[in-house]
Amino acid sequence: MMRPLATLLALSASPLAMAGPAMAGAVEKQPLNVAAIGMFMVFVVLTLGITYWASRRTRSASDFYTAGGDITGFQNGLAIAGDYMSAATLLGLSSMVFAKGYDGFIYTVGFFVGWPIITFLMAERLRNLGRFTFADIASYRLDQNKIRTFAAFGSLTVVSFYLIVQMVGAGQLIQLLFGLDYPVAVVVVGVVMMAYVIFGGMIATTWVQIIKAVLLLAGGTTLAFMAMSRFGFSYETLAREAITVHKDGLGMMGPGSMLADPVNVASMSLGLVFGIAGLPHILMRFFTVPNAKEARKSVFYATGFIGFFFLVVCTLGFAAVVIIGKDPQYFVNGELGGKLVGGGNMVAMHLAKAVGGNLFLGFLSAVAFATILAVVAGLALAGASAISHDLYATVIKKGKADEKSELKVSRIAAVAIGVLAIVLGILFEKQNVAFLVGLTFGVAASTNFPILILSMYWKDLTTRGALLGGFSGLISAVTLVILSKAVWVTVLGNETAIFPYEHPALFSMPLAFAVSIVVSLLDRSAAAATERARFDDQFVRAQTGHGAAGAHNH
Amino acid sequence: MTGNATHAIRQHPQFATLVKRRSTLAWTLAALTLGTYYLYMLVVALAPATLHQALHSGGVLSVGVPVGAAIIVFTWALTGYYVYRANTEFDRLTATILQESQP
Numbered sequence: 001m002m003r004p005l006a007t008l009l010a011l012s013a014s015p016l017a018m019a020g021p022a023m024a025g026a027v028e029k030q031p032l033n034v035a036a037i038g039m040f041m042v043f044v045v046l047t048l049g050i051t052y053w054a055s056r057r058t059r060s061a062s063d064f065y066t067a068g069g070d071i072t073g074f075q076n077g078l079a080i081a082g083d084y085m086s087a088a089t090l091l092g093l094s095s096m097v098f099a100k101g102y103d104g105f106i107y108t109v110g111f112f113v114g115w116p117i118i119t120f121l122m123a124e125r126l127r128n129l130g131r132f133t134f135a136d137i138a139s140y141r142l143d144q145n146k147i148r149t150f151a152a153f154g155s156l157t158v159v160s161f162y163l164i165v166q167m168v169g170a171g172q173l174i175q176l177l178f179g180l181d182y183p184v185a186v187v188v189v190g191v192v193m194m195a196y197v198i199f200g201g202m203i204a205t206t207w208v209q210i211i212k213a214v215l216l217l218a219g220g221t222t223l224a225f226m227a228m229s230r231f232g233f234s235y236e237t238l239a240r241e242a243i244t245v246h247k248d249g250l251g252m253m254g255p256g257s258m259l260a261d262p263v264n265v266a267s268m269s270l271g272l273v274f275g276i277a278g279l280p281h282i283l284m285r286f287f288t289v290p291n292a293k294e295a296r297k298s299v300f301y302a303t304g305f306i307g308f309f310f311l312v313v314c315t316l317g318f319a320a321v322v323i324i325g326k327d328p329q330y331f332v333n334g335e336l337g338g339k340l341v342g343g344g345n346m347v348a349m350h351l352a353k354a355v356g357g358n359l360f361l362g363f364l365s366a367v368a369f370a371t372i373l374a375v376v377a378g379l380a381l382a383g384a385s386a387i388s389h390d391l392y393a394t395v396i397k398k399g400k401a402d403e404k405s406e407l408k409v410s411r412i413a414a415v416a417i418g419v420l421a422i423v424l425g426i427l428f429e430k431q432n433v434a435f436l437v438g439l440t441f442g443v444a445a446s447t448n449f450p451i452l453i454l455s456m457y458w459k460d461l462t463t464r465g466a467l468l469g470g471f472s473g474l475i476s477a478v479t480l481v482i483l484s485k486a487v488w489v490t491v492l493g494n495e496t497a498i499f500p501y502e503h504p505a506l507f508s509m510p511l512a513f514a515v516s517i518v519v520s521l522l523d524r525s526a527a528a529a530t531e532r533a534r535f536d537d538q539f540v541r542a543q544t545g546h547g548a549a550g551a552h553n554h
Numbered sequence: 555m556t557g558n559a560t561h562a563i564r565q566h567p568q569f570a571t572l573v574k575r576r577s578t579l580a581w582t583l584a585a586l587t588l589g590t591y592y593l594y595m596l597v598v599a600l601a602p603a604t605l606h607q608a609l610h611s612g613g614v615l616s617v618g619v620p621v622g623a624a625i626i627v628f629t630w631a632l633t634g635y636y637v638y639r640a641n642t643e644f645d646r647l648t649a650t651i652l653q654e655s656q657p
Contacts, residue, residue: 102605105622106598109591112626116587119633120580124640239615253616254606255598262599269595293641300637307626540560543573544648547560 032179035362036369040178043211043370044192050207054200061403064201064410065132065385066287069549071206073294077301079206080285082213083378084276084302085309087173087368088345090220093310095347097317098324101242101252104317108310110265114273115303119296122277125456125542126286127295131549133382134283134448135390138455141534143463143527145395147451150470152390154447155280157474159383160424161440162279163376163417167425168433170372176342177349177365186425189373194418196377197384198411202288205377212374215367217305220312223348223364226355227319238319245325247337252321264501271441271505278444278452281382292545313348320351327354380417387413435486438503442481446473446508454516456542459535462520462528469516476511480504562655572647576640583636587629594625 062068071079093111097104129137135151167186174185196204231238239253246252276282289295328334330341330350340346349368353361388410393401401409447470454461454469481487483499520528541547563569597604605618 102616102618102622105619106595109594109622109625113587113591113629116629116633117584120584120587120636235619236610236613236615239613243614250614253614254618255602265595293645296637296640300633303630303633307630311623311626536564537560540563540569543569543576544563544652546563546652 033177033362033365035359036178036365037180039363039366040369043215043366044373047204047208047211047370047373048192048195050211051196051200051204054203054207057203058199058201061132061389061406061410063203064407065381065389066284067202067206069288069290071288071294073289073297074301075206075210076285076289076294076298078213078305079209079288080282080298080302081305081309082209082216082371082374083282083285084306085213085216085371086375087371088169089309090216090313090316090348090364090368090371091173091345093313094317094320094351095345097314098320098347099344100256101246101248101321102254103256105314106255108314110269111272112303112307112310113269114276115299115306117273118277119299119303122453122456123286123295123299124292124545126283127289127292128542128545128548129456129538130283130287132284132287132389133385134280134452135386138451138466140455141531141538142455142461142466143531146463147466148390148394150467151448151451152386152395154278154443154451154470154474155386155390156383158278158280158440158444158448159379159386159417160420161436161443163379163383163421164424164428165433165436165440166372166376166379167421168428168431170369170376171425171429173372174369176346177368182429183426186422189376190418190422190425192373193376193380193421194415196373197380197414197418202284202381205374205381206288208370208374208377212367212370213305216371217309217312219364219367220309220316223352223356223360224312224315224319227316227323227351230323230355231319235318238322242318242321242325246321261501263506264503267501267503267506270509271438271445271503274449274505274509275441275445278448280386280448281378283452284378284382284385287549291548316348316351320347323354324350330354376421380414380421383417384410384413432486432490435481435484435491438484438486439478439481442477442504442508443474445505446477446512450509450512450516454513458517458520459532459539460520461516462523462525462531464523464525464528465516465518465520468519469512469514472515473508473512476508477504480508559655563651566651566655568647568651572644572651575647576644579636579639583632587632590625590629594621 057068058064060068089111093104093108095104096107126134126137129140133151133155135148135155138151139147167189170189171182171186174180174189175182178185180188196208200207228238231241243250243252248256286295286298289298324330324340324347325336328336331337332339332341340350342349349361349364352364356363388406392409393399393406450473451466451470455466480499480501481504483497484502484504485497486502488494488497488499605621606616609615609617609620
């Protein structure tokens, strides 16, 4: 996914932050890349074919939202990995290692550790308690209307912020890699995404995600293999050459600039680790498998693929220090150590060209575009289900909506989200959207995550506590981001930032927890007593899967 | 009635065992993962030279590179262990409880 990287870029005060695909800034349009466009067309045709096949299997709401719960643990593992590994991971983390050496690797480890935590504490409970959306779990024993509305609102906030980031990133990346105009790129992404979601629902989205994950893993591994063959597959040989080229010399081999601001790093890693567990499109993936056993397997596979991919990507950045760092054709005006052609995030792409020629560069560009498409499709589906399942079917129709009209609403919602994404993508072209990444993760970690985890684990949580806690997390995360440098200085043009860090999670997440807990404990209402009493039932289901939504049989 | 079945499950003598074993394992592994990561971050912040020393004497590749990779591999192995225990032991226990709690 684009989020870890974009967060990283948003948080690191490096020049990279200006050059990231998700960031605004001067992006020069490249000549039309025919090979890349050709390979991308093959991907689009193939995935639209899959969408057609999926559309004939998408009959019920369960098919649409969760692929009927028929996805295996292995397939879902690949799809989750696909959700998390993005163009931006490939491009951004490799660039980070290229520019900062070992520090880039330290960031990478931070992006990984959230996954084991999700395995241990969340995966099976999500599957046992939820059906279509994470609001199912948050509102399991609390007030359906209030909590569901709030959770749906939280989902939609995260989805919209994140869609803007993705659309702007897509437009800029495609302009750069394919040589297409920005608005053309944004419209293409939006239209293909709508086709996947509206016709193919979760079945198509899952397969797009799986294909893209395989392509990304294969492309990255091949590239790393080709690059390392130049060093006889020895990291020591690579390191010896790298320290003679890198600006930090031997310093690149150990921790460096990370020491500058440990509070910011702590806040970032907290936001990353727990933000993932509050992203609706990631959470939704756990409902696509038939049972808790497969849910556990999916995170195991996903964690393995992600870990492997991250190690590959760091290898790419490391090898690029030598291969790209010594080659003047990749630097503006041929100045070694100066600005990279196409911006600081193009390291992996330059490496592809250096070791695999133009055809391989085309392939990797096509994979990068495919990746963005898959991510926005997942986001749109999560947003559509919050509207149709949570707001329309449960809150407005009080659970009495028939499936046909619910499906219709979800498709209309997908169209609306797609159009909105295109419009916002074009409107935000020239904006610096870095702050939206902080906002996405801040809201996910401080609003969705606390409510979700408390409702799963803590008997005494009440509706009042969850609402007030969620609101305090939401308001504090948004306020802190506004007061941080990314908005206060960069967007609003003030002199200095009031909030000295880039990421709010270290402050807003504990606040959300504290308010939820205190308010719940003080809640002596009759409703609160009923809600506490219902925990037992939920607890048994969470532990044993008794009464959990089963797989849909065709 | 789901309510009755739920009550029976809850009263089943093995239910408490299941809950205890699962939560002990899950929280231990979570603590081990976060402990490993934050220990690493502490070393990064307080004793960076430790990670900077050469892996082989006379070499330049630092100790930090395999250490970072080991954290990823180790925590992934922990997820493997959890999934193994849950998919065999805990699922067997769950199946027994559910079967014996049927009215």
